[in-house]
Amino acid sequence: MKFIDPHVHFNLEPLSKNFEFYYNKSKEEGVDKFINIGIDYETSLLAIEQAKQKEDIYIAVGYHPHDSEKYNKDKLISLLNEPKVIAIGEIGLDYYRNYSTKNIQLKAFEEQLKIAIEYDKYVIIHTREATKDTWEILNKYKDKLKGGILHCFAGDVDFALDLIKSDFKVAVCGNITYNKKLQKAVLSIPIESLIIETDSPFLTPEPIRKKNRVNYSGNLLYTLKFLADLLKIEEEKLADILYKNTLQFFLN
Numbered sequence: 001m002k003f004i005d006p007h008v009h010f011n012l013e014p015l016s017k018n019f020e021f022y023y024n025k026s027k028e029e030g031v032d033k034f035i036n037i038g039i040d041y042e043t044s045l046l047a048i049e050q051a052k053q054k055e056d057i058y059i060a061v062g063y064h065p066h067d068s069e070k071y072n073k074d075k076l077i078s079l080l081n082e083p084k085v086i087a088i089g090e091i092g093l094d095y096y097r098n099y100s101t102k103n104i105q106l107k108a109f110e111e112q113l114k115i116a117i118e119y120d121k122y123v124i125i126h127t128r129e130a131t132k133d134t135w136e137i138l139n140k141y142k143d144k145l146k147g148g149i150l151h152c153f154a155g156d157v158d159f160a161l162d163l164i165k166s167d168f169k170v171a172v173c174g175n176i177t178y179n180k181k182l183q184k185a186v187l188s189i190p191i192e193s194l195i196i197e198t199d200s201p202f203l204t205p206e207p208i209r210k211k212n213r214v215n216y217s218g219n220l221l222y223t224l225k226f227l228a229d230l231l232k233i234e235e236e237k238l239a240d241i242l243y244k245n246t247l248q249f250f251l252n
């Protein structure tokens with residue numbers, strides 16, 4: 001089976017320290033494309049450096065809501081010269097941790113959406129305990145956006161279905177293997193809009209999460225197996241559908 005991991009942080013420890021190892025191990029497990037996701041300027045820069053070494057690694061650059069205070073428009077725009085940058089991300093709102101204040105998060109999110117529109121890039125949306133505000137801001141821009149990925153779907157079905165109308169895909173992480181609310185919610189998402197991702201090195205799926213704290217793209221296999229069972233679809237068939245759904249982000 002072939003996989004694409006549209007959300008991996010090769011640029012964060014411990015993956016960054018053992019980049020070659022985790023990259024090769026992922027390839028052995030059938031992962032043939034990646035989006036390496038920045039969370040601030042430095043990690044976006046590293047994501048670009050790593051992508052220059054590997055033909056099949058693409059990049060998202062941006063300031064994560066936790067790092068909104070560092071947001072710098074000029075620095076972000078300077079990263080967009082690299083042709084393998086296909087998305088602005090991960091961007092959004094996180095009221096669960098609130099590492100940056102709400103106002104600062106809102107401003108950085110909105111600014112980055114405008115840049116995505118101006119430079120014709122996809123967006124990768126991170127939202128945690130902040131659906132209402134995220135939805136409100138996206139409503140202002142979604143018609144002009146090229147589309148994107150709702151990263152790590154948390155179970156807000158109405159929000160997800162609305163984004164799908166604006167060419168978004170809904171990404172399921174390894175936490176679906178142990179989150180009952182999510183397992184129920186995902187049944188309401190049309191299969192042609194579903195994709196899977198890891199958020200490596202975080203969110204290792206069951207049944208290996210106790211043993212391997214460090215997640216990597218090869219573990220997509222476990223999420224796929226779980227989802228195939230949940231959706232009652234043959235594994236190979238589901239892998240093929242998810243692969244094609246994710247491929248759209250690499251085609252132009």
Ligand SMILES: [Zn+2]
Nearest residue numbers: 007037090199
């Ligand atoms: Zn992430």
